[in-house]
Amino acid sequence: MSIEINNEVYETRPMDCWPKMKELRRKHFWHTWNAQKQGELLFLGQVYRNQGFLQGWGNYANPSIGVHFTRLTRTPNAEGLTHVIEDAEEYGLGRDVCGAMKAHIGQIFNGMSQTSPQGDKFRHDVAINGLGCHAIMKTTQLAAEYMGVPHFLIDDTFGRHNARTNTIEYDENARKYWLAQMLDFIEWMEEKTGRKFDDEAAIEGLKAEWHSKLTWAKCLELMQNIPSPVSMRTAISLRIPLTTNSSDPEVADYFDILYDELKHRVDNHISDHKYEKIRLTHENQHPLYRADILRSPEKYGAVFVAGVMAEAATIAARDENYHYFIPENPFDKGLELKSRENILDNLWQMRTVSTRSGGPGTLPEVTYHRVMEWNASAVVVHNDRPCQAMMCTSLDRDSYLREKGIPVGNYNSSQGDPRDFDERRILGPNGELPTFYESLGLTRLESK
Amino acid sequence: MGTIPEINNIVTNRHDVARDWKVKTGGKVIGYLNIDLPEELIYAAGILPVRILGSHEPEVITDPHMWNMMHCVFERDCLAQGLQGRYDYLDGIIHSEGDPHEESCFLSWTRAKPMDYQYRLCVPGAYGLHHAQSFLRGEIAHFKQSLEEWTGEAISDHAIDRAIEVYNKSRRLMNQLSELRKSDTPPISGAEFMETALAGMLTDKENFNTLLEQFLIEIPKRKKEDNGGIRIMLSGGPNDYIDVIKSIEDMGARVVVDEHDTGGRYYTTDVIPEEDRLNALSARIINKPRSALKDMPERTRHQHLIDLAKEYRAQGVIFMYTVHDDAEQFDYPANKAAFESIDIPTLMLELDFTNPLEQFRTRVEAFLETIEPVGV
Numbered sequence: 001m002s003i004e005i006n007n008e009v010y011e012t013r014p015m016d017c018w019p020k021m022k023e024l025r026r027k028h029f030w031h032t033w034n035a036q037k038q039g040e041l042l043f044l045g046q047v048y049r050n051q052g053f054l055q056g057w058g059n060y061a062n063p064s065i066g067v068h069f070t071r072l073t074r075t076p077n078a079e080g081l082t083h084v085i086e087d088a089e090e091y092g093l094g095r096d097v098c099g100a101m102k103a104h105i106g107q108i109f110n111g112m113s114q115t116s117p118q119g120d121k122f123r124h125d126v127a128i129n130g131l132g133c134h135a136i137m138k139t140t141q142l143a144a145e146y147m148g149v150p151h152f153l154i155d156d157t158f159g160r161h162n163a164r165t166n167t168i169e170y171d172e173n174a175r176k177y178w179l180a181q182m183l184d185f186i187e188w189m190e191e192k193t194g195r196k197f198d199d200e201a202a203i204e205g206l207k208a209e210w211h212s213k214l215t216w217a218k219c220l221e222l223m224q225n226i227p228s229p230v231s232m233r234t235a236i237s238l239r240i241p242l243t244t245n246s247s248d249p250e251v252a253d254y255f256d257i258l259y260d261e262l263k264h265r266v267d268n269h270i271s272d273h274k275y276e277k278i279r280l281t282h283e284n285q286h287p288l289y290r291a292d293i294l295r296s297p298e299k300y301g302a303v304f305v306a307g308v309m310a311e312a313a314t315i316a317a318r319d320e321n322y323h324y325f326i327p328e329n330p331f332d333k334g335l336e337l338k339s340r341e342n343i344l345d346n347l348w349q350m351r352t353v354s355t356r357s358g359g360p361g362t363l364p365e366v367t368y369h370r371v372m373e374w375n376a377s378a379v380v381v382h383n384d385r386p387c388q389a390m391m392c393t394s395l396d397r398d399s400y401l402r403e404k405g406i407p408v409g410n411y412n413s414s415q416g417d418p419r420d421f422d423e424r425r426i427l428g429p430n431g432e433l434p435t436f437y438e439s440l441g442l443t444r445l446e447s448k
Numbered sequence: 449m450g451t452i453p454e455i456n457n458i459v460t461n462r463h464d465v466a467r468d469w470k471v472k473t474g475g476k477v478i479g480y481l482n483i484d485l486p487e488e489l490i491y492a493a494g495i496l497p498v499r500i501l502g503s504h505e506p507e508v509i510t511d512p513h514m515w516n517m518m519h520c521v522f523e524r525d526c527l528a529q530g531l532q533g534r535y536d537y538l539d540g541i542i543h544s545e546g547d548p549h550e551e552s553c554f555l556s557w558t559r560a561k562p563m564d565y566q567y568r569l570c571v572p573g574a575y576g577l578h579h580a581q582s583f584l585r586g587e588i589a590h591f592k593q594s595l596e597e598w599t600g601e602a603i604s605d606h607a608i609d610r611a612i613e614v615y616n617k618s619r620r621l622m623n624q625l626s627e628l629r630k631s632d633t634p635p636i637s638g639a640e641f642m643e644t645a646l647a648g649m650l651t652d653k654e655n656f657n658t659l660l661e662q663f664l665i666e667i668p669k670r671k672k673e674d675n676g677g678i679r680i681m682l683s684g685g686p687n688d689y690i691d692v693i694k695s696i697e698d699m700g701a702r703v704v705v706d707e708h709d710t711g712g713r714y715y716t717t718d719v720i721p722e723e724d725r726l727n728a729l730s731a732r733i734i735n736k737p738r739s740a741l742k743d744m745p746e747r748t749r750h751q752h753l754i755d756l757a758k759e760y761r762a763q764g765v766i767f768m769y770t771v772h773d774d775a776e777q778f779d780y781p782a783n784k785a786a787f788e789s790i791d792i793p794t795l796m797l798e799l800d801f802t803n804p805l806e807q808f809r810t811r812v813e814a815f816l817e818t819i820e821p822v823g824v
Binding site for chain 2: 091092093094096097098134135137138139141142145151152153155156157158159160161162163164171173174176177180181184360361383385386388389391392393394395396399412
């Protein structure tokens, strides 16, 4: 199948709100180191499914997989990252364990996660987890044990996949289970931290979280336009405040500014890349220490415009036909949360809006529709060696796309472990990605 | 024919055994990929549940579905069997959610070869959670309803009671067999025990119980050739590598206990009958010794392993898990440390489709040499 090459040349302009993103990112790091000094809680674990709700205990910080992670990825050849991974392996974790999680626990084993740049030592207050990925759950268990931090696990695996209809069912049994856990969690938190849950603060947190996540979903939708106002590489960076704390009102405001700027660029055909000879999607998590991989098609005048990780952490959903849709913000319709039950109902609504999760069961169809909706014509898949969740049915997805006439190119490494990244094999002259781009009819811009 | 050849026949000719059962009874057969399910319900519906296992042969048929450098070899091997058509007699397949590689096996299999009945049982992500049992009870109720809709027949309380009785009897008999391994000169080898355990997952439990009763009668008459040997415990996820276990025992070890889910873990913990039968089934799954994947939020598995090792007087522990089984890899450091704390040495062997038995031999021999034999 031949792919049409678009030879239009677009006006480019840097994003005005880029410095704001960097400011929010910097604030996030410093907040991690100073939160406890300000009397705020410091959470260990992955909390981004409950960011707004946790505001019920006031402002808090959560460094996710380690506040030094990004800095480590920027050391020469990401050697800093390799060192912390080796610390985790010295403890006994095997070579096949998720690289990102080994980087996380390695920073804890060597004390980096508990030390500020000024040398202040601190210990996280509580460890919580609300994710279905077993690697994350097992790592939090280990981290909490190692640090002697109280640990609460919220089981998120309650959606029942119907193998016949390929939908996720959230029935009363699931709702009761989740609700009971959340009520226990509130009680547990009050006991462990000595702080009462403040309904009003949680409501404000939820409002901000809904707003940030839905606005980001709308930003992504703007990227369906030709040209896309930004590439996925840029989008992934612009998204950072969503993952650090979507429930911060300043972050919610940032996403409004971002949306307006992207909309302006769409209206005026402005992009951050000159060409869109071919639009591609990037599937699975890219190597976090080599975000430049998302720029690799740009050398050929092509661009990534979408991918599963851009969609992650939004409240955007897939309908019964696997189509992308953005739910209405319940607060825009005048929703008032008058009780704790209302708060939990609202959180439940946020969590269960999609009946086509984009998880392994629906992966091929969801990816296909993403390609169609973002006007892409080819897909690059990162075979993330140690990530069990991402690799689940990943190859079936590739076959499905090829059957639909969509070219798929693969490269193999891992999202967190630089030792798995073979530069020559992936990006060298005859590497996996250059040869794939060339197979699409593209040529390197420099060679012209 | 003695019992052991019969057991061996069930394991070796598992597909013929299941097909024969179908012909004789006219019933349906369901394959399952994981032991965290209420098998009793399937049995109560008049269906034969059989554990899906691999064949340990090199294969390429899974290459379009699973990266061979990335996926757990056990699940890949199971998928290979399905794609090769070796399980074509199955009417249905069940998978209980949790392990992404198993999920991959289930989804790839059912996409490539859809079955009349395919069900994903939603089980809690961790079994140490307060509400896990009641949630699972609700999911089991849904599963029951789904089975009833498929077969067109209600599953009666009486049938469930009977299934519980049959399954509990299997557990009791296997535990009796296991008890014999506590002796200084166990009358049954570890390989024989593991093969017996597997046989129980591959045939009608009632027939299996008869076989076990017969075996327990035969055992005292067996000629005692055993001189003891170094007492070894095995730990890990699924392990149906009987040849590897035999080879360990050929080197002077005696496998006296295991916690594999193809072995001891499958047979521990009875269903405690109660009026709410589904709750009883749920309770068993939640309360049985936990696998690496479900042992959260608090860690209990290492203590269970220590208890088992002490009970069976294990002198060494061999962790055996399949390549790319990262849940086991997460638990390994804590389990190893637990044994070190009570001065029980450990060795870790990673299992693949086919195993380097000679390399294993060198490693196991070296390991056994570090353990002082009893009485020296």
